[in-house]
Amino acid sequence: MDRVEIEARLRDVLVSELGLxxxxxxxxxxxxxxxxxxxxxxxxxxxxxEDEFGVKIPDDEAEHIHTVGEAIELxxxxxxx
Amino acid sequence: xxxxxxxxxxxxxxxxxxxxxxxxxxxxxxxxFWKSIAEGRSGIGHITRFDASAMRTRIAGEVKGYxxxxxxxxxxxxxxxxxxxxxxIAAREAMSQAGIAYDPDDEAAARSGVVFGGGFGxxxxxxxxxRTLDRRGPDRVSPTGIPKIIINMSAGLVSIEHNxxxxxxxxxxxxxxxxxxxxxxxxxxxxxxxxxxxxxxxEATITDYGIAGFAQARALSSRNDEPERACRPFDADRDGxxxxxGGGALVxxxxxxxxxxxxxxxxxxxxxxxxADAYHITLPRPGGTGAARAMKAAMADAGIxxxxxxxxxxxxxxxxxxxxxxxxxxxxALGENAYRVPVSSTKSMTGHVLGGAGxxxxxxxxxxxERSLIPPTINLEKPDPECxxxxxxxxxxxxxxxxxxxxxxxxxxHNVTLVFGSSRVGKK
Numbered sequence: 085m086d087r088v089e090i091e092a093r094l095r096d097v098l099v100s101e102l103g104l105x106x107x108x109x110x111x112x113x114x115x116x117x118x119x120x121x122x123x124x125x126x127x128x129x130x131x132x133x134e135d136e137f138g139v140k141i142p143d144d145e146a147e148h149i150h151t152v153g154e155a156i157e158l159x160x161x162x163x164x165x
Numbered sequence: 166x167x168x169x170x171x172x173x174x175x176x177x178x179x180x181x182x183x184x185x186x187x188x189x190x191x192x193x194x195x196x197x198f199w200k201s202i203a204e205g206r207s208g209i210g211h212i213t214r215f216d217a218s219a220m221r222t223r224i225a226g227e228v229k230g231y232x233x234x235x236x237x238x239x240x241x242x243x244x245x246x247x248x249x250x251x252x253x254i255a256a257r258e259a260m261s262q263a264g265i266a267y268d269p270d271d272e273a274a275a276r277s278g279v280v281f282g283g284g285f286g287x288x289x290x291x292x293x294x295x296r297t298l299d300r301r302g303p304d305r306v307s308p309t310g311i312p313k314i315i316i317n318m319s320a321g322l323v324s325i326e327h328n329x330x331x332x333x334x335x336x337x338x339x340x341x342x343x344x345x346x347x348x349x350x351x352x353x354x355x356x357x358x359x360x361x362x363x364x365x366x367x368e369a370t371i372t373d374y375g376i377a378g379f380a381q382a383r384a385l386s387s388r389n390d391e392p393e394r395a396c397r398p399f400d401a402d403r404d405g406x407x408x409x410x411g412g413g414a415l416v417x418x419x420x421x422x423x424x425x426x427x428x429x430x431x432x433x434x435x436x437x438x439x440x441a442d443a444y445h446i447t448l449p450r451p452g453g454t455g456a457a458r459a460m461k462a463a464m465a466d467a468g469i470x471x472x473x474x475x476x477x478x479x480x481x482x483x484x485x486x487x488x489x490x491x492x493x494x495x496x497x498a499l500g501e502n503a504y505r506v507p508v509s510s511t512k513s514m515t516g517h518v519l520g521g522a523g524x525x526x527x528x529x530x531x532x533x534x535e536r537s538l539i540p541p542t543i544n545l546e547k548p549d550p551e552c553x554x555x556x557x558x559x560x561x562x563x564x565x566x567x568x569x570x571x572x573x574x575x576x577x578x579h580n581v582t583l584v585f586g587s588s589r590v591g592k593k
Binding site for chain 2 (some may be wrong): 102103104105124127128131134
């Protein structure tokens with residue numbers, strides 16, 4: 085799966101599962117600062133990513149995800165490992 | 166200080182109602198709710214919220230035409246159980262009518278609070294989370310499940326939305342919970358710990374577990390073929406209560422403050438009485454002595470005599486046990502006046518909103534005083550010989566009076582009675 089497809093699918097998940105505002109989602113967007121995702125929302129985000137892409141994201145790897153771009157990159161790395 | 170032995174009425178802080186809100190099976194705001202109950206319209210129908218085909222009971226009073234996204238952001242809806250949505254909606258209507266909006270740094274905000282009453286909390290969310298745990302395992306359980314489920318969150322959410330920074334708490338006494346919430350909130354104002362309280366409650370248990378659980382206790386009507394005729398308080402052919410959902414909220418204010426800011430006084434909270442049956446987990450104590458003590462305590466707290474009571478909004482659930490026992494209790498509490506006072510059960514139309522019922526019925530009682538019209542007990546066709554009071558059968562009735570009493574009783578043996586004075590009393 086390439087980054088473009090990952091981004092499209094992640095965007096759908098963010099809108100449908102987390103209720104985020106589609107207009108604000110871009111690769112540079114910071115989940116906490118730009119998308120208003122709080123600490124509970126971060127856990128929801130990780131669960132949604134695991135379900136959508138069939139990957140496992142342990143807490144120590146999750147700590148490095150701050151932006152949409154970083155989330156895409158992590159999924160890309162895992163899927164192509 | 167216990168209700169019933171408080172400071173004499175003329176020496177204590179008075180508590181008035183300056184705003185009301187409701188969402189119910191017969192209307193999603195105060196005006197539509199009133200129109201329905203004044204016309205004697207039933208809000209009971211077949212269950213649509215889940216597949217009830219395997220259930221012994223397949224009818225309930227659902228809130229109709231309701232889309233949470235009409236009231237909340239999509240992002241927020243996912244974090245709000247239906248019980249909290251209902252309380253927040255009723256609270257908004259009440260705050261808007263009272264004309265109160267605080268900034269977090271307002272001094273008055275720190276003197277304002279919330280008491281919420283409910284029976285279960287987020288039952289629907291709890292059920293979903295347990296299913297997820299069983300089917301998918303612990304790491305698929307939602308991080309927002311606990312805050313959705315815990316019952317006090319309904320109070321917390323309203324305090325967050327309206328910047329109510331004073332006493333914020335929650336009462337859980339089954340079907341008397343939101344009557345307790347109103348009484349406790351009034352006490353908080355009386356003793357000077359706050360000047361304004363948002364008080365009421367809600368419930369949202371029309372779920373597979375909620376219906377199955379009450380149906381197995383044989384508490385629910387199974388008149389599935391005639392939903393609108395199923396809830397028939399005081400009727401000889403009643404066969405159980407019909408579950409409703411929704412909530413109600415009152416803005417309570419210390420009277421001098423309300424007058425000083427030019428608020429419209431809708432009613433006064435005059436009396437609050439409580440007692441326990443100390444008898445059985447679900448059944449009322451036969452003879453109604455427990456409920457009678459709550460009514461007497463409320464009248465004493467209000468400083469009124471049985472001859473002054475002008476309307477009783479009954480608990481009136483349509484169960485075999487409640488309606489006959491409540492009738493006996495009214496006779497014990499009011500003596501010969503019991504036969505003179507009109508008594509009605511608005512549950513005959515709304516169904517039983519459980520923990521939210523006391524608040525919904527407080528709104529009905531205050532509207533009855535305000536509009537000089539008693540909403541009827543519908544489906545009362547063949548009175549039970551044990552139920553021989555004036556239940557205002559099937560047709561609303563004009564009346565004039567200043568004192569309404571509202572009864573709420575809960576599993577566990579809780580008995581709560583509130584006495585409201587009309588706006589005429591509140592202004593005096």
